[in-house]
Amino acid sequence: MRLDRSLCQELTSPRREMDSRRTEWAFLVILLVLSRVVKVHAVSYRVRPESMAVREGQTATLRCAFVGLTAQSVVFWEGPPNFAVISTGREVDPRYTRHRITGDPARGEYHLEIKDVDILEEGGYRCSTLGVTEKAEVNLNVVVPMKKPPRIKGRDVTYTAGQPMTLTCVATEGNPLPRLRWFNATKLLQQTSENVMAEVVSSVSLDLVIPEVARWDHGKNVTCVADQGYPDLTTTMASSTILNVHYPPIVRSRRQTLRATEGETLDLSCDVDSNPPAAVSWRKVDGDIPGNAENRGNELRLPKLSRSAAGGYKCLANNGIMPSGEGSITLIVLYPPRITSGFEDKTSALAGGEGFSLRCEAEGYPKPRVRWRRKGTKLYFDNPLEFMQIDYDMEGDYECVASNGQIRNAVRQTFVDVIGKPYINTVSLKVSVRSGDTARLVCEILSDPLPEETRWLRRGPGQQDKPVTASRRAGIRQEEKNSASGVTNTLVISHVGRSDGGVYVCETTNTFGTFQREFHMEVKATNTQAVVIASVTVIVLLVLFATIFICIAKRTGLSERVRREKASTPDLTLPRALPPLPSYMVPVGTDDVDDLELQDFKGTLKPRPPPRTDLEPYSIGLSYPSLMHPLPPYSTVERQRPDGEDNMVDSPYPEDPWETEGFVMPPSLPLKHRADKSINAITQC
Numbered sequence: 001m002r003l004d005r006s007l008c009q010e011l012t013s014p015r016r017e018m019d020s021r022r023t024e025w026a027f028l029v030i031l032l033v034l035s036r037v038v039k040v041h042a043v044s045y046r047v048r049p050e051s052m053a054v055r056e057g058q059t060a061t062l063r064c065a066f067v068g069l070t071a072q073s074v075v076f077w078e079g080p081p082n083f084a085v086i087s088t089g090r091e092v093d094p095r096y097t098r099h100r101i102t103g104d105p106a107r108g109e110y111h112l113e114i115k116d117v118d119i120l121e122e123g124g125y126r127c128s129t130l131g132v133t134e135k136a137e138v139n140l141n142v143v144v145p146m147k148k149p150p151r152i153k154g155r156d157v158t159y160t161a162g163q164p165m166t167l168t169c170v171a172t173e174g175n176p177l178p179r180l181r182w183f184n185a186t187k188l189l190q191q192t193s194e195n196v197m198a199e200v201v202s203s204v205s206l207d208l209v210i211p212e213v214a215r216w217d218h219g220k221n222v223t224c225v226a227d228q229g230y231p232d233l234t235t236t237m238a239s240s241t242i243l244n245v246h247y248p249p250i251v252r253s254r255r256q257t258l259r260a261t262e263g264e265t266l267d268l269s270c271d272v273d274s275n276p277p278a279a280v281s282w283r284k285v286d287g288d289i290p291g292n293a294e295n296r297g298n299e300l301r302l303p304k305l306s307r308s309a310a311g312g313y314k315c316l317a318n319n320g321i322m323p324s325g326e327g328s329i330t331l332i333v334l335y336p337p338r339i340t341s342g343f344e345d346k347t348s349a350l351a352g353g354e355g356f357s358l359r360c361e362a363e364g365y366p367k368p369r370v371r372w373r374r375k376g377t378k379l380y381f382d383n384p385l386e387f388m389q390i391d392y393d394m395e396g397d398y399e400c401v402a403s404n405g406q407i408r409n410a411v412r413q414t415f416v417d418v419i420g421k422p423y424i425n426t427v428s429l430k431v432s433v434r435s436g437d438t439a440r441l442v443c444e445i446l447s448d449p450l451p452e453e454t455r456w457l458r459r460g461p462g463q464q465d466k467p468v469t470a471s472r473r474a475g476i477r478q479e480e481k482n483s484a485s486g487v488t489n490t491l492v493i494s495h496v497g498r499s500d501g502g503v504y505v506c507e508t509t510n511t512f513g514t515f516q517r518e519f520h521m522e523v524k525a526t527n528t529q530a531v532v533i534a535s536v537t538v539i540v541l542l543v544l545f546a547t548i549f550i551c552i553a554k555r556t557g558l559s560e561r562v563r564r565e566k567a568s569t570p571d572l573t574l575p576r577a578l579p580p581l582p583s584y585m586v587p588v589g590t591d592d593v594d595d596l597e598l599q600d601f602k603g604t605l606k607p608r609p610p611p612r613t614d615l616e617p618y619s620i621g622l623s624y625p626s627l628m629h630p631l632p633p634y635s636t637v638e639r640q641r642p643d644g645e646d647n648m649v650d651s652p653y654p655e656d657p658w659e660t661e662g663f664v665m666p667p668s669l670p671l672k673h674r675a676d677k678s679i680n681a682i683t684q685c
Contacts, residue, residue, distance in 0.1 A: 043068040043131035046108055053141035055233045056175075060117045060140055064127035066108040073129055075110040077101070079140075080123030086112065117142050119175060143230050144175035149237040150226045160321070161247035165210040165217075169224030169239065172203040178226035178237075180206035185221060215247035218275050249274030249317035249325030256328065260305055261406075262335035268300040270315035270327045278319035285312035285328075307333045307365070337364030337402035337410040344414065349390045351420025351448075351512075359384035362402035362410055370402045375413065392418050392425065392446035392485060421513030422447035422486070424506055431521045433496050441491040441519045443506035451508040454480065454489045459503040459518070468504065498523045 047065035054060040066075065077086040086093055090101045090110070098116055103109025114121055122142040128135040153168040171178050182189040192207050208222060223240040250273040260266045272278050282289060282300045290309050294301040302309055310333040317325035341361040349356045360383050362368045372381040375397035387394055395418040402410040423446045433439040445451055456478065457465035468491065470476050475494035480487060489508070493500055501523040507516045 049138045051138040060114045062112040075129045078126040145234040146174035149239045155241035167208040170205040177204045178228045182208045183223045218245035248321040249278040251325035251327035253327040259332045265303045272317045274319045278317035336406040337368035339412045346415045356387040360400035368402040368404040419448045422508040422515045424517035439493040443489045446486040454508040456491045457505040
């Protein structure tokens with residue numbers, strides 16, 4: 001339709017130009033005549049015309065009104081083409097069948113109304129009258145909407161990464177021609193200058209140029225938007241395309257290092273990004289892939305892992321575009337430790353030797369820590385197991401323990417057998433025993449092989465050792481008991497006396513040599529002697545305290561004051577009659593009991609004993625010579641141990657088997673003489 005109108009316009013344009021020129025000349029002649037005849041009054045716009053846009057087929061109204069018009073004033077409308085006269089006053093040229101003048105003439109309104117606007121009515125318009133110094137010129141834009149979106153050239157082309165790419169957006173419809181823009185989703189892309197072609201068919205185009213496409217351009221959604229600039233009259237139209245870019249495969253490993261326990265099932269996987277899709281294969285770097293492996297494209301399944309499956313793996317991808325993709329994965333197989341050393345279950349070491357060493361080797365992943373420990377204890381030793389000096393205490397079961405943090409540890413046991421000459425391991429080498437008791441000297445012998453002979457010696461003056469046998473001293477015997485580590489030999493001496501004290505030697509011998517150890521025995525006094533000494537000490541202390549008290553009392557006059565108080569005390573008055581004496585207290589044949597005196601002792605009446613002239617200081621008791629049957633006196637009796645054991649101070653044998661000794665009792669005073677000395681001391685004080 002537009003093509004027909006353009007051709008008609010080109011054919012009729014010369015004739016229209018001639019008609020418009022004739023009209024203009026006629027209009028000028030009329031103005032000259034009127035200017036000479038009529039006096040011109042000042043005129044101005046009350047409503048000045050404004051440019052406007054209208055959609056094709058709608059009605060357009062160009063408003064125009066004046067102030068100061070007279071009856072002789074004439075208003076002209078001029079329009080396309082070339083500002084041809086459309087109307088004079090309120091009369092419209094017959095050529096413009098869809099044009100008319102509207103408005104109130106009394107108010108100076110001369111509005112130009114155009115029905116069913118056509119594209120040919122687009123152009124400049126002018127509303128004027130005689131006396132207007134500046135004529136108002138406006139534009140009428142006739143908008144023809146686009147019927148279909150723009151077209152994208154090159155949308156079906158496949159590009160390879162690294163090559164340039166050009167997409168062209170072309171719009172050939174609409175008036176005015178639309179403005180073109182490229183978008184990636186909602187992001188405006190860098191624009192190039194538009195190409196407007198106005199040959200037979202008007203069109204506009206816009207290129208999207210990417211100098212070098214990359215893999216991240218693949219799948220990009222680009223859109224060409226055509227906008228005519230009149231949102232109230234037209235809608236925006238757009239065309240989109242998704243870029244198709246071929247690029248070589250890119251391989252990424254989800255985890256570059258994997259750890260798994262022996263026996264588990266593991267999947268090795270890699271992510272491959274390529275266009276077109278790539279074929280994926282797997283390869284082991286330092287060997288062959290396990291035979292039970294399952295290749296599942298991007299995954300490689302390894303069931304029941306073994307330690308031989310550990311190593312490096314490569315994921316290879318190829319889609320025909322170079323270079324091919326490659327990803328690496330390192331597999332670490334964790335497995336519990338295993339002891340690889342070949343040491344024997346029993347290892348011998350020489351007692352007294354130096355530089356014993358036993359190494360334990362183990363394998364596992366992570367690399368196991370190897371240590372030694374004594375069986376049944378938590379005492380650990382470093383590897384290798386080393387002893388600077390070997391003795392029998394080191395003999396026993398030792399365990400090599402290899403651990404690497406897995407579920408179980410590897411343990412292997414060996415017995416360290418210490419052989420050599422005997423060694424006496426007794427801790428207590430000093431024995432204290434009381435006279436008369438039985439002494440036991442225990443000799444703990446560590447020996448491998450067991451001792452061939454063990455004997456006891458007594459060390460005399462000059463370091464002379466004499467065998468200890470039952471023939472030399474009665475009551476002596478040896479007790480021997482075997483143990484896991486050696487022999488325990490005990491020397492038993494019954495009824496020990498002072499002469500049995502001294503130094504004894506335990507001597508033991510086996511194939512490798514002889515070993516001796518000294519024992520010191522001390523014989524102490526018996527319990528009875530100790531009790532007697534303690535009692536005498538207490539008595540002496542009591543007598544000493546009593547003497548001091550009496551001396552202090554005499555010096556301070558305490559005893560004299562007590563006598564005066566007794567002399568001034570009145571006689572005792574009895575509130576009631578005294579009861580008769582029991583019959584057993586009255587002497588036979590005596591009827592008068594008046595010769596018995598009474599005294600008050602804390603409210604209790606009892607008979608006063610007659611004075612004692614034969615009082616012994618070491619006897620206790622009361623006697624009544626006037627009574628027929630006197631009470632038996634109280635006395636202290638020394639308890640004797642049965643069989644006279646308390647009095648035993650020496651060996652029960654008549655002669656000392658070791659050497660001749662004499663025991664002399666220290667001199668002591670008779671009891672009577674000691675008592676007299678104590679009384680004299682009190683009297684002197």
